[in-house]
Amino acid sequence: MSGHGGETGRPVARLIVILILFGLGVAAYLFGRDYVRKHPQDVPWTPLRLDDPIGRFTLRKLVALRDDPAQCRALLRQAGSADTAAAPRLGEPNCGYRDGVTLLPAKSEARFAPPNVVTSCPVAAAMLVFERQILQPAAARHLSSRVVEVRHAGSYSCRRLYGQSEGEFSEHATANALDIIGFGLADGTDVSVLRDWAAGAKGAFLRDVHDGGCDLFATALSPDYNAAHADHLHFDQAERGRSGFSVCR
Numbered sequence: 001m002s003g004h005g006g007e008t009g010r011p012v013a014r015l016i017v018i019l020i021l022f023g024l025g026v027a028a029y030l031f032g033r034d035y036v037r038k039h040p041q042d043v044p045w046t047p048l049r050l051d052d053p054i055g056r057f058t059l060r061k062l063v064a065l066r067d068d069p070a071q072c073r074a075l076l077r078q079a080g081s082a083d084t085a086a087a088p089r090l091g092e093p094n095c096g097y098r099d100g101v102t103l104l105p106a107k108s109e110a111r112f113a114p115p116n117v118v119t120s121c122p123v124a125a126a127m128l129v130f131e132r133q134i135l136q137p138a139a140a141r142h143l144s145s146r147v148v149e150v151r152h153a154g155s156y157s158c159r160r161l162y163g164q165s166e167g168e169f170s171e172h173a174t175a176n177a178l179d180i181i182g183f184g185l186a187d188g189t190d191v192s193v194l195r196d197w198a199a200g201a202k203g204a205f206l207r208d209v210h211d212g213g214c215d216l217f218a219t220a221l222s223p224d225y226n227a228a229h230a231d232h233l234h235f236d237q238a239e240r241g242r243s244g245f246s247v248c249r
């Protein structure tokens with residue numbers, strides 16, 4: 001049978017194993033706590049902050065703001081946004097909004113042209129993050145300038161997908177989308193989705209802007225998607241984004 005050394009050695013060995021496991025447990029807890037503190041955007045249970053870097057759960061949290069318009073507007077204020085609550089637009093069946101936000105530029109932010117466009121609050125919140133973390137860095141990288149004007153073709157429009165007479169209503173019908181047609185830069189450069197998508201530094205800028213939008217919007221469609229999008233980037237916060245699934249074409 002086993003030697004006398006084994007009889008006394010076994011409880012000691014067991015204690016050592018327990019201590020090692022305990023130590024590993026503590027280390028894992030401390031590492032996890034530190035990770036969550038440094039990467040709140042990458043875990044599902046931390047509250048959204050619009051100043052945080054874009055992470056794995058940012059889109060889901062942005063889309064979920066549709067359940068809590070007051071919280072959504074509070075986040076915009078907290079992030080220094082000048083966006084204001086818009087008057088509700090109701091009356092047309094399947095269309096309209098209760099909790100719209102007028103997109104207004106805060107200091108040093110790009111203005112929307114035409115001005116006073118109203119979107120759903122989740123679109124407004126995503127636009128704020130989009131401008132600061134995607135758009136301006138891309139303009140600096142590719143075009144060595146700043147975007148001062150975001151040119152758009154509107155948000156609210158009571159219509160079905162592709163303006164057809166039957167079928168699903170577009171996210172535009174609830175102002176839950178924005179179509180961007182181009183940008184004006186501080187040095188006078190003019191970028192048009194229709195003209196510049198395919199080539200050159202402006203094209204690279206636009207493609208980066210679209211790809212970045214895929215991490216913030218449930219839907220990000222570009223001229224690569226189909227002919228109906230040849231002249232604009234369509235961004236929306238469809239319900240599907242709640243599961244983190246974005247359509248990025």
Ligand SMILES: [Zn+2]
Nearest residue numbers: 177178179234
């Ligand atoms: Zn659109």
